[in-house]
Amino acid sequence: MAENMVADTLLEVDGIETCYGLSQVLFGLSLSVKSGEMVSLMGRNGMGKTTTIRSIMGLTPARAGSIRFAGSEVRTQPSYRIAQLGVGLVPEGRQIFPNLTVRENLVAAAADRFDSSNPWTLAAIYVMFPRLAERASNMGNQLSGGEQQMLAIGRALMTNPKLLILDEATEGLAPLIREEIWSCLSLLKSRGQSILVVDKNVDHLARICDRHTIIERGKTVWSGTSEELMAEPDLQHKYLGI
Numbered sequence: 001m002a003e004n005m006v007a008d009t010l011l012e013v014d015g016i017e018t019c020y021g022l023s024q025v026l027f028g029l030s031l032s033v034k035s036g037e038m039v040s041l042m043g044r045n046g047m048g049k050t051t052t053i054r055s056i057m058g059l060t061p062a063r064a065g066s067i068r069f070a071g072s073e074v075r076t077q078p079s080y081r082i083a084q085l086g087v088g089l090v091p092e093g094r095q096i097f098p099n100l101t102v103r104e105n106l107v108a109a110a111a112d113r114f115d116s117s118n119p120w121t122l123a124a125i126y127v128m129f130p131r132l133a134e135r136a137s138n139m140g141n142q143l144s145g146g147e148q149q150m151l152a153i154g155r156a157l158m159t160n161p162k163l164l165i166l167d168e169a170t171e172g173l174a175p176l177i178r179e180e181i182w183s184c185l186s187l188l189k190s191r192g193q194s195i196l197v198v199d200k201n202v203d204h205l206a207r208i209c210d211r212h213t214i215i216e217r218g219k220t221v222w223s224g225t226s227e228e229l230m231a232e233p234d235l236q237h238k239y240l241g242i
């Protein structure tokens with residue numbers, strides 16, 4: 001119940017099991033994000049990171065376990081409801097609307113559901129990503145990969161989410177654009193944004209995140225702080241293939 005929730009735990013995923021048809025992919029996966037924290041979700045290809053995020057969002061609902069978000073059990077809630085409760089997603093592959101302009105993509109997402117003191121606006125997104133301002137009238141399908149990722153982040157922020165989730169934050173982007181995305185995430189964290197992030201760059205994640213979750217074949221096999229992660233190079237070798 002909401003009243004019993006530890007005040008500063010925003011997301012608590014506990015022992016979820018998720019299947020695609022008859023094929024089970026998550027086998028009791030757990031992770032948590034406290035308010036204001038930035039937490040990574042790491043694991044080799046195909047280990048279940050995207051499936052974990054899809055389960056949190058209600059896109060591929062978990063069939064067992066518990067997902068508590070901001071005081072509510074959401075495991076069986078529809079995705080629109082989970083979005084309304086304040087989860088903003090930057091999905092793998094961006095999935096922006098190709099036939100809307102940059103401005104339309106952003107405006108279509110706008111929602112200030114929690115009366116934030118300082119809500120995200122179109123102007124604020126353009127300050128963070130000047131490239132998007134320059135491209136405001138371009139169609140989604142005319143953007144570079146980096147611009148698409150900026151737009152996907154901007155679109156998620158326009159919902160003023162309590163928790164921002166990024167699946168493959170910098171995958172497939174040019175080095176300079178990657179740096180820009182990491183700076184943006186640092187800035188968001190410094191503003192107190194809670195973030196759950198999937199990415200393959202362990203060094204960057206270790207520098208920016210508070211805590212880390214490593215999964216292997218649909219199970220959490222390790223979690224800890226950045227210091228703990230860097231102090232155990234074996235972990236990276238064993239679970240991340242580095």
Ligand SMILES: Nc1ncnc2c1ncn2[C@@H]1O[C@H](COP(=O)(O)OP(=O)(O)OP(=O)(O)O)[C@@H](O)[C@H]1O
Pocket residue numbers: 020023025043044045046047048049050051052
């Ligand atoms: N729609 C689907 N139907 C059936 N199996 C799926 C589906 N999507 C993913 N899987 C399988 O589930 C497992 C986990 O996939 P998932 O996409 O969650 O991994 P991931 O950790 O995000 O991988 P990557 O690093 O490649 O993004 C994989 O074995 C994958 O083949």
Ligand SMILES: [Mg+2]
Pocket residue numbers: 049050051092167
């Ligand atoms: Mg994935």
